[in-house]
Amino acid sequence: MDFRLPEEARVWAGKVREFVDHDLIPFEVEAELNGGDLRPEIRQRQRQKALDFNLSGMDAPKQYGGLELSVVEQVAIYEQLGRVTNALGWCFSEAHKWMFEACSDDQINRYVVPILKGERHECYAITEAESGSDVDGLDATARQEGDHYILNGEKWFVTSANLADFAIFQARLEGGIHAGAHVLFFVDLDTAGIEVIDTPLFSHTFEAHHPTYRFRDVKVPVANRIGDEGAGMDYTRAWFRRERLMIAARSCGAAERLLEEVRVFANNRLSNGQAIAQYQLVQAMLADSATELWAARLMTYEAAQAHDRGEDLKRLHARCSMVKLYASEMVGRVADRCVQIFGGRGYMRENPAERFYREVRVDRIWEGTSEIQRLIIGGIFNKRGLDGLIGSTNT
Ligand SMILES: Cc1cc2nc3c(=O)[nH]c(=O)nc-3n(C[C@H](O)[C@H](O)[C@H](O)COP(=O)(O)OP(=O)(O)OC[C@H]3O[C@@H](n4cnc5c(N)ncnc54)[C@H](O)[C@@H]3O)c2cc1C
Structure with a gap:
């Protein structure tokens, strides 16, 4: 290797x-x-x-x-x-x-x-009030009328909608031979019937908001349907795989920055006349963090290599869940330890550890919570064993 x-x-x-x-x-x-x-x-x-x-x-x-x-x-x-x-x-x-x-x-x-070209910006409107982890359970509907579909539904947490000019909207088909199946649409956000009903505040401080949208009898041309009727979930899964892998990559980057920042601090901050980096209880936090970052980074790049060598799709799906689960939980622990090492300064908003501590929390929630990743991994393990997840050293 x-x-x-x-x-x-x-x-x-x-x-x-x-x-x-x-x-x-x-x-x-x-x-x-x-x-x-x-x-x-x-x-x-x-x-x-x-x-x-x-x-x-x-x-x-x-x-x-x-x-x-x-x-x-x-x-x-x-x-x-x-x-x-x-x-x-x-x-x-x-x-x-x-x-x-x-x-x-x-x-x-x-x-x-x-x-x-940087001329248009998208957002994803999938989650609903009663359908988050349970993507299959969404209630938004799409009904075909001639050369249009009529869309109805309420979408939550539509990230970047305030900066976007169109949404990728996921709905369930009403009527027709594919009734009940999922379908995706491009929807221009200035189409009649689209309304922002709430812009909640979240733990992080981002330019991109996560508003709640209501779609009421929104008319979109059949030409805006993405792929075939019923193919919606396949594309959503492709998007999830990519996002999960990139969340793992960003988690590694965040942990690296945290460790760089905290190392400088720990070597300069004196307590009882000695740099706190010299205290073994502090060293233990640094050692655990560096070790877990290394593990997460190796896993993440191996999962990326598996994509490039064209591994079986189910294995890739499992690997993306495993790296998202491990790396997002790893960076949560690293951010927590770094806040601790910075002491009171780690609780100040001007300190990157304080900001990361809040910001990385959502990586265990969006694109499938940690529990959902565990269910995916456990399900594949039960059906296909280790071979379906990571293979073995002699295959
Ligand atoms: C800041 C932010 C931005 C987001 N951006 C977007 C976006 O752009 N587009 C979009 O469509 N969505 C977006 N989401 C939604 C996000 O994907 C969901 O919040 C996430 O999938 C969890 O769904 P939920 O909030 O409904 O929680 P729920 O599904 O209600 O889960 C609540 C708890 O129950 C657990 N749980 C649920 N089902 C099971 C189960 N079967 N077994 C064990 N435990 C379970 C969960 O793990 C969780 O701990 C965003 C969310 C946030 C917070």
Whole structure:
């Protein structure tokens, strides 16, 4: 086994690290103290830089202007973006590979390529009041009438909707031969019948909000349906796999930054005339954190390599759940220990450990809670044994 990153991935990590260190991290406190917002010229500069790197196209095919990077390279990029708080790394939207596979040419031209160019921004409207972990149980409906569908439903936690101009909306088909099956649509957010009914505050301080939307008799053309009727869940699963892997990558980046920051502090902070880094109780927290980060990083890159070598889809699904589960729980523990090592300073909002402590908590909730990841892993283990999850050392 060889876990050294390929040269291309190291080059990407270096470029993005410089962007994060020079253009994003210096603005974290400003964002924190301003409800997540930055001065428009600063945000614009960050967005332009992300566009210049073509980060929107890291997963997109070259024929459409994407970079078609390997999954390992993409994980290397997301690991670096994870080093910044206040979601300042979310300075670009992303045109994913699955979109090019699922969408018609017309949809690619109207929605997906404009994401690549930074001209349009999407949000995902899947979760509902009574359907979060239980995605299969959603109540939103889509009923075909001639060359249109009529959409109804209430969607919760629609991340970035305040910055987006269209949503990917998941519903259940009402009537027709696929009645009850799931279906996805592109829905322009200025379509009649769409209303924001709440913009709750959350633990983190992000420019991107998570509002609740009501869709009442919203008319969208059949041409906006993504893929076939009934294929909705397949695309949602493809999106979950990618997001789970990238959450793991960002968790590793966050843990790395936390450990870098706390190491400097622990070596300079004196207590009873001695740097606190010299105290073994502090060293134990640092040792556990570094060890768990290493484990999470190895798992995450191995899962990325498994994508690049084209492993069986079920195994990939299991691996994405395992890395999301382990890495998101790992960074929660690391953030908690770092707050402890910073002492009272770790409880101040200007301290990155305090911000990470709040921000990484959601990584155990969104894109499937830790419990749901355990159910997925346990289910696959029961059906296919270890071979279905990680294989063995002689296969
Ligand atoms: C900040 C934020 C942003 C989000 N952004 C988006 C977005 O952009 N688009 C979107 O569609 N959704 C989004 N979500 C929704 C997110 O995916 C859900 O919150 C998540 O899937 C959990 O669903 P829930 O909140 O309904 O919790 P529930 O499903 O009600 O779960 C509550 C608790 O019960 C546990 N539980 C539930 N079922 C089981 C079970 N079968 N076995 C064991 N335990 C179980 C859960 O693990 C959890 O601990 C976002 C959420 C947050 C907090």
